[in-house]
Amino acid sequence: MTNVTTEHSPTLKLKLETREARIGIVGMGYVGLPLALLFSSEGFRVTGFDIAADKVATLNAGKSYIVRILPEAIEAARKAGFSATSDYAGIAEMDAIIICVPTPLDEHHEPDLSFVTGTVKALSPNIHEGQLIVLESTTYPGTTEEVVVPLLESGNRHGLRVARGGETSGVHVAFSPEREDPGNDSVDRRDIPKVVGGCSSAAAELAAAMYGSIFHRVVPVSSPAAAEMTKLLENIYRCVNIALVNELKQLCIRMGIDIHEVIDAAKTKPFGFQAFYPGPGLGGHCIPIDPFYLSWKAREFDFRTRFIELAGEVNTAMPYFVLEQMAAALNEHGKNFKGSKVLILGVAYKRDIDDLRESPALTIIELLRKKGANVAYNDPFFAKVGHGRKYDLNMTRAPLDDLGQYDAVVIVTDHSSYDYARIVREAQLVIDTRNATRGIESAKIIHC
Numbered sequence: 001m002t003n004v005t006t007e008h009s010p011t012l013k014l015k016l017e018t019r020e021a022r023i024g025i026v027g028m029g030y031v032g033l034p035l036a037l038l039f040s041s042e043g044f045r046v047t048g049f050d051i052a053a054d055k056v057a058t059l060n061a062g063k064s065y066i067v068r069i070l071p072e073a074i075e076a077a078r079k080a081g082f083s084a085t086s087d088y089a090g091i092a093e094m095d096a097i098i099i100c101v102p103t104p105l106d107e108h109h110e111p112d113l114s115f116v117t118g119t120v121k122a123l124s125p126n127i128h129e130g131q132l133i134v135l136e137s138t139t140y141p142g143t144t145e146e147v148v149v150p151l152l153e154s155g156n157r158h159g160l161r162v163a164r165g166g167e168t169s170g171v172h173v174a175f176s177p178e179r180e181d182p183g184n185d186s187v188d189r190r191d192i193p194k195v196v197g198g199c200s201s202a203a204a205e206l207a208a209a210m211y212g213s214i215f216h217r218v219v220p221v222s223s224p225a226a227a228e229m230t231k232l233l234e235n236i237y238r239c240v241n242i243a244l245v246n247e248l249k250q251l252c253i254r255m256g257i258d259i260h261e262v263i264d265a266a267k268t269k270p271f272g273f274q275a276f277y278p279g280p281g282l283g284g285h286c287i288p289i290d291p292f293y294l295s296w297k298a299r300e301f302d303f304r305t306r307f308i309e310l311a312g313e314v315n316t317a318m319p320y321f322v323l324e325q326m327a328a329a330l331n332e333h334g335k336n337f338k339g340s341k342v343l344i345l346g347v348a349y350k351r352d353i354d355d356l357r358e359s360p361a362l363t364i365i366e367l368l369r370k371k372g373a374n375v376a377y378n379d380p381f382f383a384k385v386g387h388g389r390k391y392d393l394n395m396t397r398a399p400l401d402d403l404g405q406y407d408a409v410v411i412v413t414d415h416s417s418y419d420y421a422r423i424v425r426e427a428q429l430v431i432d433t434r435n436a437t438r439g440i441e442s443a444k445i446i447h448c
């Protein structure tokens with residue numbers, strides 16, 4: 001990498017290395033807030049920017065709205081100078097800005113970049129020469145250079161340009177994907193290597209200096225597009241492999257083979273195999289969505305991403321498969337969906353987290369209701385379920401007692417707080433989509 005020799009940037013590099021730089025993080029959600037707390041705990045002065053006034057007020061009151069982030073962590077950050085604001089004027093005082101806003105799909109299943117473009121338009125009048133701006137939102141290759149850079153250049157008042165290639169003056173722009181795995185505390189955040197691709201060597205160097213003061217390893221790549229593609233490769237790899245085991249699970253059920261026994265045996269191979277586990281379908285803000293960002297972009301190149309489409313098809317069908325298996329199990333008991341009482345256990349999209357986005361539980365509840373079932377749910381993280389992407393469920397949590405009243409109890413999310421032995425003992429019928437009841441022998445359990 002070249003050395004940065006601009007008037008502003010050497011100062012910024014030094015400020016980043018000595019942690020004197022002021023960091024602004026835009027988007028105080030599941031990604032941005034923990035990142036802000038991390039930078040703050042490492043001695044940086046951090047300001048969080050968010051358009052949601054209630055989040056700003058909550059943070060400034062030293063409280064949290066994400067279960068796994070304790071108020072004590074926010075209070076500690078506040079003591080170290082952290083504050084939140086909705087006022088973009090404060091962007092001018094920042095040395096570096098990290099953007100962590102949502103990148104969902106729209107109703108046509110196409111990338112919705114409105115949060116990214118809205119953010120960049122709002123911050124560009126306040127940017128200054130030598131500032132570092134890093135996009136962390138997951139997106140298709142090309143977004144940083146084709147969307148973010150032109151908006152930054154057209155939106156600022158001083159005719160500022162973004163440094164490209166070997167240029168050393170201007171605004172420094174980079175992309176660095178967020179690789180967090182919510183609910184997985186087995187890897188320290190600092191041990192997750194940080195991939196960085198800059199629009200210029202100077203931007204890459206500055207971004208590496210910023211993240212290098214926190215993360216133990218920075219992995220530079222040659223461009224923002226390579227960094228954007230890296231994140232998509234990681235998530236597509238997961239999506240495709242989960243689809244593979246979901247398909248094989250369906251075959252194994254037909255063949256009378258336990259897929260989990262097979263996976264456990266296969267993963268004893270010391271090379272060439274990584275275990276993925278089947279479930280009731282994909283959820284969360286990443287795996288069901290990100291691959292389609294690439295499918296969309298690929299069309300511009302007259303290219304069909306067939307693995308992504310096939311994986312999407314298999315994974316999307318999983319809630320329907322769960323219903324088929326349930327119908328067969330109820331039938332064995334001389335019952336059908338209409339009028340049956342069903343308890344859904346776990347509505348979060350995965351174990352031990354308070355995130356409902358794209359959860360397959362929402363689809364399963366909706367499908368069961370359409371078939372005339374009387375559906376209740378229990379989840380330690382949600383006292384109420386309002387609406388998902390497509391559904392307005394309007395339900396409140398049922399207590400975890402009197403399980404015998406339900407015709408079926410469906411384990412959709414295997415939260416670790418549940419006592420599965422008791423659930424099996426008390427329920428009439430258990431539909432287990434996660435192998436949560438492994439080791440419990442009972443004719444009441446249907447694995448699917």
Ligand SMILES: NC(=O)c1ccc[n+]([C@@H]2O[C@H](COP(=O)([O-])OP(=O)(O)OC[C@H]3O[C@@H](n4cnc5c(N)ncnc54)[C@H](O)[C@@H]3O)[C@@H](O)[C@H]2O)c1
Pocket residue numbers: 026027028029030031032049050051052055100101102103115118119122136137138139178179180181182285286
């Ligand atoms: N959640 C994860 O586990 C995860 C992991 C890796 C990558 N990502 C990616 O990170 C990005 C952010 O995801 P998230 O889960 O933190 O989303 P989130 O919805 O939890 O948080 C986004 C925040 O951005 C705020 N916001 C929206 N528009 C804004 C604007 N114009 N100005 C300021 N704030 C604005 C929202 O109010 C919200 O607080 C997405 O691209 C996502 O794909 C998420």
